[in-house]
Amino acid sequence: MALLAGADGPSDPAERPPGPLVLTLADGAKRSIPRGAFVRGGKPSPALLRHAVSRWLPIGGERTRGRATITVAYDRALTTERAVRAAPAGGTVRAAWRATASTIRAPVVAQKLHNDCESAALEVMLASTGHRIDQLRLQRALPAAEPLDPQDSGGGRVWGDPDLGFVGRPEGGGPAGGFGVYPGPVMGVAKRFGRKLDRLSGSRPERIYARLLAGRAVMAWIGLSAGPYATWRTPSGKTVRANFGEHTVVLAGIYPGGDVRVINPLEGTLERWSRAKFEAGWSLLGRRALGV
Numbered sequence: 001m002a003l004l005a006g007a008d009g010p011s012d013p014a015e016r017p018p019g020p021l022v023l024t025l026a027d028g029a030k031r032s033i034p035r036g037a038f039v040r041g042g043k044p045s046p047a048l049l050r051h052a053v054s055r056w057l058p059i060g061g062e063r064t065r066g067r068a069t070i071t072v073a074y075d076r077a078l079t080t081e082r083a084v085r086a087a088p089a090g091g092t093v094r095a096a097w098r099a100t101a102s103t104i105r106a107p108v109v110a111q112k113l114h115n116d117c118e119s120a121a122l123e124v125m126l127a128s129t130g131h132r133i134d135q136l137r138l139q140r141a142l143p144a145a146e147p148l149d150p151q152d153s154g155g156g157r158v159w160g161d162p163d164l165g166f167v168g169r170p171e172g173g174g175p176a177g178g179f180g181v182y183p184g185p186v187m188g189v190a191k192r193f194g195r196k197l198d199r200l201s202g203s204r205p206e207r208i209y210a211r212l213l214a215g216r217a218v219m220a221w222i223g224l225s226a227g228p229y230a231t232w233r234t235p236s237g238k239t240v241r242a243n244f245g246e247h248t249v250v251l252a253g254i255y256p257g258g259d260v261r262v263i264n265p266l267e268g269t270l271e272r273w274s275r276a277k278f279e280a281g282w283s284l285l286g287r288r289a290l291g292v
Contacts, residue, residue: 018090021083023056026063026072026097031056033083035090044087046080053080057095067128068215071101071256099213103261104128104252106217110268112136114172118181120265121219121248126195128217128252129292133193141189142166142181149174150232161234162242180246182221183290190290200289205279209254211291212261218251218291223284224266243284251278 021033033056038048053076060073078096086093106128111120112135119139126133145160145167152158159176160167165185168178183201190197200208200218208218225245232240253261260278262271282289 018088021052021087021090022092023053023079023083024092024094025058026061026070026074026095028063030092038083038087044084046084049083049087050076050080053083060100061097065215067105067130068253069103069105070099070213070215072097073100101256102213102215102253104212104215104217106250106252106263107132108263108268108270109135109265111265113139113170115168115178115180116170117248117265118142118166118186119170121250121263122186122190124250124252124263124265125197125217125219125290125292126190126193128250129195131193131195138189138193139166139170141192142185143188145181146235150176153233157232158235159232159240161236161238161240164234167242179242179244180248183288186219186290195292198291200291202287203289205275205282208251208289209258209260209275212251212254216292218289219248220251220278220282221246221248221285221288222278222281223247224281226284246285 020035023031023033025031033052037052038044040048057074057076057079060071063070063072075096075098082093082096106124109120109124111117116135116139119135122138123133123135143165145162145165147160148169150157150159162180162182163184166181168176170178172178183199187197211218223243223245224247228244230242230244234240247266250263251260252263255261255272258275260273260275262273264271
């Protein structure tokens with residue numbers, strides 16, 4: 001016996017009218033726009049769709065990525081364009097949005113040694129990925145750049161290469177008081193503990209801010225002062241010109257309006273820096289940076 005169509009409509013799925021539009025928000029939530037809100041005379045109306053998107057789409061919201069909370073603003077015009085294209089068949093429309101601020105959850109850590117700001121910052125960076133390792137353990141894992149203290153060879157001062165290892169004494173003291181280390185050896189230590197860091201040195205500031213808005217922390221070398229500078233040769237003959245105001249901080253998000261959220265291990269503080277302040281200090285150390 002043949003099956004008859006019921007009173008509710010055709011039984012063949014292919015003959016059923018399209019369903020509602022479903023807006024997928026940045027946090028994965030969904031909002032359904034019934035067809036009656038944007039269909040007139042059997043056809044979708046762009047004007048009604050604009051009104052419907054304006055009604056059903058919030059102005060902003062939040063999404064979570066790993067240990068980061070990202071604040072978003074929705075683009076109603078672009079979302080409406082997507083809805084107009086999808087309206088005849090119904091279905092799901094991904095709401096268009098852009099990140100406007102972020103908070104990356106990471107501990108505020110103070111450096112334990114006079115010169116171990118890089119290891120303290122690395123502790124914060126690794127913790128932003130859920131992997132907490134004490135800075136002193138990280139410091140011990142860093143290679144030392146020989147010689148420990150500067151030597152006068154008669155033709156000038158000879159000291160270590162910060163691109164190869166930690167220069168000087170992390171606890172301070174000695175004839176020079178110590179200096180620090182650059183990104184390469186820090187990347188090596190992170191890899192040893194199971195985390196790969198990205199080289200960001202030399203990047204434009206916009207690339208750094210884009211990573212922060214995506215919920216990814218950045219470790220940046222900055223100058224606490226414009227000097228003093230010193231020059232020495234490494235045992236291999238390389239010339240190093242270094243700013244003794246060298247320091248490292250972790251950028252852990254962006255505030256609404258664009259200021260940068262900074263975890264500063266110098267005294268263990270959470271600080272708010274303008275972009276101009278960050279970029280000026282970053283330029284003093286040659287725009288060195290690492291990202292998770």
